Amino acid sequence: MAPELSIKDQNREVELFVGRATTLFVLVVLMLGLLVYRMLELQLWNHDTYKSRSDDNRIRVQTLAPPRGLIFDRNGRLLADNQNASSLALVIDKMPEPSESLERVGSLLELTNTQRSEMIARVESNRRPDAPLVVVDSLTEEQVARLAVNRHLLPGTEVVNRLVRHYPYAEIAAHAVGSVRRLSDEDLRRVDPVQYSATEFIGKRGVEAFYEDTLHGQVGYQKAESDALGRLRQTLDVQSPTAGKDLYLHLDIDLQRAGVTALAGRRGAVVALDPRNGGVLAMVSQPAYDPNFFVTGMSEAVFGSLSTSKYVPLFNRATNGQYAPGSTFKPIVGLAGIGLNATTWDTVIEDRGAFQLPGQEREYRDWSWTKDNSGGQGTVDLRRAIYRSSNVYFYDLASRIPVQDLVDFAAQFGLGRDMSVDIPSAGSGLLPDPVWKQGAKGLPWFPGDSVNMGIGQGDLLATPLQMAVVAATLANRGRLVQPRMMRGIDAPKSGDGESSLPSTQIALEQVSTQDWESMVAALEDVVHRGNQGFRGNGTAWAYIGQDIDYRMAGKSGTAQVVEISQGEEYDEETLSEFDRKHAWFIAFAPVENPTIALAVLVENGGGGSSVAAPVARAVIDAHMQKAESKKVAQQEMLVQR
């Protein structure tokens, strides 16, 4: 029974199986059809969508920052260049746990707390989470190696090599060349965001700021394939950035260094111009700062000390420090007196050490006045008044010149305004007149104001740069040149490009050539007139005039910071550091054919002749030595030919 059943079953079961298998096979075909339908949907009907999604995945368009133009001094020495730095960049989008990764990066690289908070700050203010963002600027080789080893643990991190600004002369040229700073959101509102999309730094001070557009260059693009972790695999297409243009400055780094050395740590400024074209040969402001800190980042302590120091190292005294010019203003008053027929070269007065306006009690003293010796300078004419720096002579003269005429004349020397061509936000000083005084102080112009102005005191203020322009104008016998930093763009490193530069000439028409020569002679006496006995020598002769082998003209100035009450003597010991007198010296050389004109200011330094004049001498010496050796070299070349 069982076998029969079995056979019967067997046949029925085969049929059953075949039926079932057929049905299920149809089902299989239908389900595979569903898969095919799905593939058609993905690969044909929506292919474009997925194609572009795939391309978006892999292709990253990066902007490439243009290399910033270099800055050279007049002898082709690099004042600002670009150096390769390895930096850590993050692609935030590719980081699964950004905060955790930042923590890990921090401990891996052994970053300081400041660096960590800087890194977090940059991540928080990030504009593009899909583009690499530099968070640590200058990595050491060891840090780069550690990153390389731990790369797989840190998705979204990249070590990028980029060019960063470097200032080889650091503090020495800081205020002249300026510096770049990290681009801020505020900067981005001012500049073309497309051009700056890859740029990290922007010129913030000095030449770097003024010539930002020239130095910056044109942004480039790179299409690159990157993997799922945001790492670059291959570059597909590059449109190279156009490098910024190089700048050639009038600046002579040797003079700059000589100025720094001569100031010897004292607060002050030196501005040296080429009187022929206004080119700034040196622009020193001390104390200074290391501009490299703004590139590589600085510790909070360093920044704190820079920004809060009472000596304000970030402040450019040369262009923005405004001081009473003191006696350095006297040549202008003297020339005004001649030009406005208020005096002649032969007119003399008796200097008894003090001046009084008619009918007034107040005594205006000479600088040489003391309680014990109030004798004054004796008989002085204009020439003597200059080389002896007689206050009384100029009190008298200024009191006799109509104030507006004096002011208008002084304005022709560039006082009271910013004459610079390419120095950002240079100070314009203050050339007070009755209108100004009424407006600012609500008071009329008193005759005493003119008296004070006669010796460059009162409300009169000038920057060292402005006084350098005054020196250059005297050197040029009345031709005013505007100070300028740049000599040329992408110019050859050597050669005299000066002549091609246009210089602004403003004639002081009321003063004759002879008058200029007489004033120059008086200024020459300041330095060179010596061995003439009591009150016969130029004020600066004892300090700088005795062993000089070229002719220099100059004028000292000692500007009071606080008013010394009537009958009191100026006593340095009793005055606080910041109340002491400012020392000035303006000068040019050589007298006959001047190639340098400068102004030196030593803040709270004391006497102009004793303190500022030696600084001026040191800088001009450096300049003359170079001119001499250049001349020798040229002669040797001629001989060889």
Add this chain to the structure above:
Amino acid sequence: MIQADFQRTLSPYDSAATKPSRWYFRLHIDPILVGLLTVVIVYGLVVLRSAVDGNEALYTAQIQRYAIAYVVLIVAAQIPPNLYLRISPLVYVVGMILLLLVLFFGVSVKGSQRWLEIPGLFRFQPSELMKLAVPMAVAWYLQKRSLPPSLKYTAACLGIMTLPALLIGRQPDLGTSILVFGAGFSVLLLAGLSWRLVLWAGLAISAAAPLIWQFVLEGYQRQRVLTLFDPQSDPLGAGWNIIQSTTAIGSGGLFGKGLFQGSQSYLDFLPEARTDFIVAVMGEELGFVGIAFLLLIYLLIIARGLWLASQAGSTFGRLLAGAFVLTFFVYVFVNVAMVSGILPVVGVPLPLVSYGGTSAITLMAGFGVIMSVRTHKAW
């Protein structure tokens, strides 16, 4: 009548069987099936070549595994179905013991405890064995009973399938659990399980879906299902795989980007490109044409497999061979559907293409059994 029935199901091989000169029949080999399998394997190796991205060691290892798989295929084909029948209960029991061992002593990989390891020797997944053992056990159970199975026998079969499925689900390995259950269920379907019952069961499961959702599925499993409907809700997390695999396939277009040109896999956007997601590499590099070709070969394998099964000389052989073929299809479907974003992500490799040894060897063993039941007539 009987004769007619017998003749109707006669295949050309039957006449061949009487001619021992057919070498492949004596070797218990079906050249068409082996040929089709070889096409898939070679085709898969071509795509794998791209997916291993220059890792020669991996590639060599995979070729060695296929060499072993072919040996397994041939050996499995030599074993008479009768032996399979006899060892079926034993294999099932051993498999169950191993599954229990896994539960207690298994090695964890990526959060699931699926592996048994004999240190220094080898390590394998007992759940893979169950893919063969469960259909064998069900077929063994049904072969001596009259078909279609009664409700009682059906319930017993469901028990045989459900026990290992639950154990595997605990690992957790929902994908394999469903496949193991599915393998057993294929036997039931082929044995003539009432369609009405299937329909009711389907309705019941649908009705119970909210409960399953709430109490059976784990958090990550729920997430996978949710991700399927809206991959963009978590593009860097759970949605990443689906987004990147559909992007890879879709960007391939009709003819693909070319072999070794798939940016999605080369740039590491595609996860598991060598293993579960290899069909995305194929879709990206060889396009629609490449995938359609693969599916066609699979279809031919299934057709040939079912035909061979229908030629088996016993109920056990038919059911077992047919169930293996259907299981194979379920693998294909679940994998491709998962990678192309119509099923949730479950860990199912693409048969004979994905990198990995266990799956390839199990499958080839299965095909060996299919050839065995076809070529061993007299028993």
